[in-house]
Amino acid sequence: MTIADLATPALLVDREALEHNLAAMSRALPGARLRPHVKAHKCTALARLQVARGHRGLTCATPREVAGLAAAGLRDDLLLANEVIDPARLAALARLDARVTLAVDSEETIGAAARAGLREVLIDVNVGLPRCGCAPEEAGRLADLARSRGLEVRGVMGYEGHAVGLDDREMRATKTEQAMQLLRSAHDLVGGEVVSAGGTGTFDLNTVANEIQAGSYALMDTAYGRLGLPFRRALRVLATVISRAPRYAVADCGLKALGMDHGNPSIDGAKLWFCSDEHVTFTPQDAPLPLVGERISVWPAHVDPTVAYHERMHLVDGEDVVETWPIDLRGW
Amino acid sequence: MTIADLATPALLVDREALEHNLAAMSRALPGARLRPHVKAHKCTALARLQVARGHRGLTCATPREVAGLAAAGLRDDLLLANEVIDPARLAALARLDARVTLAVDSEETIGAAARAGLREVLIDVNVGLPRCGCAPEEAGRLADLARSRGLEVRGVMGYEGHAVGLDDREMRATKTEQAMQLLRSAHDLVGGEVVSAGGTGTFDLNTVANEIQAGSYALMDTAYGRLGLPFRRALRVLATVISRAPRYAVADCGLKALGMDHGNPSIDGAKLWFCSDEHVTFTPQDAPLPLVGERISVWPAHVDPTVAYHERMHLVDGEDVVETWPIDLRGW
Numbered sequence: 001m002t003i004a005d006l007a008t009p010a011l012l013v014d015r016e017a018l019e020h021n022l023a024a025m026s027r028a029l030p031g032a033r034l035r036p037h038v039k040a041h042k043c044t045a046l047a048r049l050q051v052a053r054g055h056r057g058l059t060c061a062t063p064r065e066v067a068g069l070a071a072a073g074l075r076d077d078l079l080l081a082n083e084v085i086d087p088a089r090l091a092a093l094a095r096l097d098a099r100v101t102l103a104v105d106s107e108e109t110i111g112a113a114a115r116a117g118l119r120e121v122l123i124d125v126n127v128g129l130p131r132c133g134c135a136p137e138e139a140g141r142l143a144d145l146a147r148s149r150g151l152e153v154r155g156v157m158g159y160e161g162h163a164v165g166l167d168d169r170e171m172r173a174t175k176t177e178q179a180m181q182l183l184r185s186a187h188d189l190v191g192g193e194v195v196s197a198g199g200t201g202t203f204d205l206n207t208v209a210n211e212i213q214a215g216s217y218a219l220m221d222t223a224y225g226r227l228g229l230p231f232r233r234a235l236r237v238l239a240t241v242i243s244r245a246p247r248y249a250v251a252d253c254g255l256k257a258l259g260m261d262h263g264n265p266s267i268d269g270a271k272l273w274f275c276s277d278e279h280v281t282f283t284p285q286d287a288p289l290p291l292v293g294e295r296i297s298v299w300p301a302h303v304d305p306t307v308a309y310h311e312r313m314h315l316v317d318g319e320d321v322v323e324t325w326p327i328d329l330r331g332w
Numbered sequence: 333m334t335i336a337d338l339a340t341p342a343l344l345v346d347r348e349a350l351e352h353n354l355a356a357m358s359r360a361l362p363g364a365r366l367r368p369h370v371k372a373h374k375c376t377a378l379a380r381l382q383v384a385r386g387h388r389g390l391t392c393a394t395p396r397e398v399a400g401l402a403a404a405g406l407r408d409d410l411l412l413a414n415e416v417i418d419p420a421r422l423a424a425l426a427r428l429d430a431r432v433t434l435a436v437d438s439e440e441t442i443g444a445a446a447r448a449g450l451r452e453v454l455i456d457v458n459v460g461l462p463r464c465g466c467a468p469e470e471a472g473r474l475a476d477l478a479r480s481r482g483l484e485v486r487g488v489m490g491y492e493g494h495a496v497g498l499d500d501r502e503m504r505a506t507k508t509e510q511a512m513q514l515l516r517s518a519h520d521l522v523g524g525e526v527v528s529a530g531g532t533g534t535f536d537l538n539t540v541a542n543e544i545q546a547g548s549y550a551l552m553d554t555a556y557g558r559l560g561l562p563f564r565r566a567l568r569v570l571a572t573v574i575s576r577a578p579r580y581a582v583a584d585c586g587l588k589a590l591g592m593d594h595g596n597p598s599i600d601g602a603k604l605w606f607c608s609d610e611h612v613t614f615t616p617q618d619a620p621l622p623l624v625g626e627r628i629s630v631w632p633a634h635v636d637p638t639v640a641y642h643e644r645m646h647l648v649d650g651e652d653v654v655e656t657w658p659i660d661l662r663g664w
Contacts, residue, residue: 007418009664039609061610082610083574083582085625086339105575108624130605130613132575132582161608242415243437243464250415250464252664256640260593261607273462275593276493277371277636278393278414281462292440293417304609308588309640311663331643332341332584 001321003295003314008240009253011306011313012297015322017234018049018218018315024230025217026053028204035059035079035196037215038329040304043313044072045325046218051076059196059213063089068329070098077101079196081157081213083109083124083132090116101154101194105134107145114149121151122194125186127158127179136182140189155194158183159213164201167226173205180208200224200231221303223262235306235313237265237298239280241290249289253298254278259305266299333653335627335646340572341585343638343645344629347654349566350381350550350647356562357549358385360536367391367411367528369547370661372636375645376404377657378550383408391528391545395421400661402430409433411528413489413545415441415456415464422448433486433526437466439477446481453483454526457518459490459511468514472521487526490515491545496533499558505537512540532556532563553635555594567638567645569597569630571612573622581621585630586610591637598631 003012025034036050039061047058047069057077060066063086066078075098082103084090093100094117103124104110113121123143126133134142143153163175180197187195198212201224206212216224219235239253254277258265264272265280273281280298283289290296300306307313308330315323335344357366368382371393379390379401389409392398395418398410407430414435416422425432426449435456436442445453455475458465466474475485495507512529519527530544533556538544548556551567571585586609590597596604597612605613612630615621622628632638639645640662647655 007421007664082584083624085572085574089339106624109574126577130577130580131608131611135577240417242417242441245458245462245467248462252414255591255593255634255637259587260591260637261587276463279463292415292438302587305587305592332339 002319003238003316003321004319006238006314006321008238008295009257010238011310012236012238013219013313013315014234015315015317017232021218021220021231021234022049022053025203025214026055029212030054032057032211035211035213036218037061037213038065038069040215040307041219042307042327042329043325044068044074044328045323047074048072050218057211059215062332063093064331065329066093066098066100067096070096075099079122081196085109085112087112087116090118094118103132103157104142104146105132106142110142110146110149110151114151119152120154121146122154122157122196123186123190125156125158125183127160127182127197128175129159129161131161133158136186139186143190153190153192155192155196156183156187156190157194157196158186159197159199160202160206161199164199165223166201169228172201176202176205180206184208200229201227216303219303221306222266222299222301233299235300235303237300237306239296239298241292241294241296244289244292248273248281248283250279250281251296251298252278253280257306257309258298258300259302259308261305262301265301267296268299334651335570335648335653336651338570338646338653340570340627341589342570343642344568344570345551345645345647346566347647347649349564353550353552353563353566354381354385357535357546358387361544362386364389364543367543367545368550369393369545370397370401372547372639373551374639374659374661375657376400376406376660377655379406380404382550389543391547394664395425396663397661398425398430398432399428402428407431411454413491413528417441417444419444419448422450426450435464435489436474436478437464438474442474442478442481442483446483451484452486453478454486454489454528455518455522457488457490457515459492459514459529460507461491461493463493465490468518471518475522485522485524487524487528488515488519488522489526489528490518491529491531492534492538493531496531497555498533501560504534508534508537512538516540532561533559548635551635553594553638554598554631554633565631567632567635569632569638571628571630573624573626573628576621576624580605580613580615582611582613583628583630584610585612589638589641590630590632591634591640593637594633597633599628
């Protein structure tokens, strides 16, 4: 099968770029130094490649990601790096044939985890991003509470999400260091072996965390592409030109095939006018307008919400479709 | 079952608001004057309610929407208001046990439709939105070409997408009128009974089209909510507060549960800080911070790409979950 046989819009993963990215990250952060975040690809086949490179612990954002990985046999060490308060979902997590560790940041989430029969937790610490996580000075008290409820506290996590996307590397480094001072202070109070943090933008700047939760590095997107990281863009949406006018062409890839929170996608060598539900309107800058039926590549601005719209991704080598992977960890 | 039993994030449809919207639109545009666009809800159960109110013709944006409606028995008159050039998909459309009409706007799309065995088409006309559609003066030539290829040309369509969302009603009316002059000129060249156009924002302004392709009116969103239309917001994402800090709370509804191209969603009475993949951070303005475990409602800015992330929507009446509908027309 070749790319020409695919119906569009179709999510394509360039094998060479993917393998470059996986290899480059594994060299920088071998084995347990990396805990790949599956939320960026939501695909057990891709997670399996990450595990095969020695990263046996994985990071998840949703209960379904954890359950899907466990069902696929990737059960050694699954971190749900997110708070869950739903008793039914927590009970289902506790029943999985997998080692599951849950983030907790409050008396309520600790109580819910203990009641549901979860065994292991990390104390989630706010290191500067206004999202989940307790205040660093509260971490010790929460760890004590968790232990008093019979939970094993493996350590701390704290995501420097306010730093990972900063364009300026110096600024990224400074913000990361400040964030990790907070995480270290919390870890001093909590104890445990795990200090989990980081992302693709700080994978080589965060030297405090002993495991980095990077996800986007595998497939990349145009937002991370601006940062000069040693990872190549591997993910694009294949689209077909379905209409053309004197000054623009229109292809069949729109808002429902692209995460749009980081803005419009990119088309190499073209000015992009706008996306609508099922269309992108664009004009090539230094080339003639494509013909109806021609294929183009659309590069997403944000990988995670792009992947979440698609049922499958196709691994391609040049024009050949090598494998097709279900995006089987979608939903909640 | 009540809302409290639902896992979150969950898509809720308020029955009373939905029925109000369906009734109000049916009064304004009875029977064949409305050809509801299913791309806004991607749900055959909801399409069935629209057909039950007398709108037997439906509008689709993708081959899968057409095939799904046909499979559900909603086969009287399905318009794929979009260009398709893929031979396999066109052949599959031609094989459906349904009346299928396809938009065409070029020699290529007409040729592909004829070769695949499609029987009926509309000439898609550019009325001002830089997307699909031929120039109005080309419409007659394309209609002749289509007829020479054995296709039945039912008439014209032309979407005034540059007008439907304008805040100012006068401006919307003016732009719609200009657009419909173009469509009328094309129709004069093409002939046929159908003049299909319009959307929720111009449903009562577009008096040239004899069928209006409105979709958003059924569920609505905050973008259309600003226009003062007689439709109520019926769609929200139910979320659970999973974390709180002194100045904000965090709920489990993020970028992967919301179409973000029109910007952030809204939470009544709250300042919304930002959305990330699985979170929304917010602060109530005149109320105490919610507790962990409390439920909140998040109102999407754009209905279409929000619905496309979800597997199901729940019809609710107060706290009761009345029905659960699969969002079965997702994908392509």
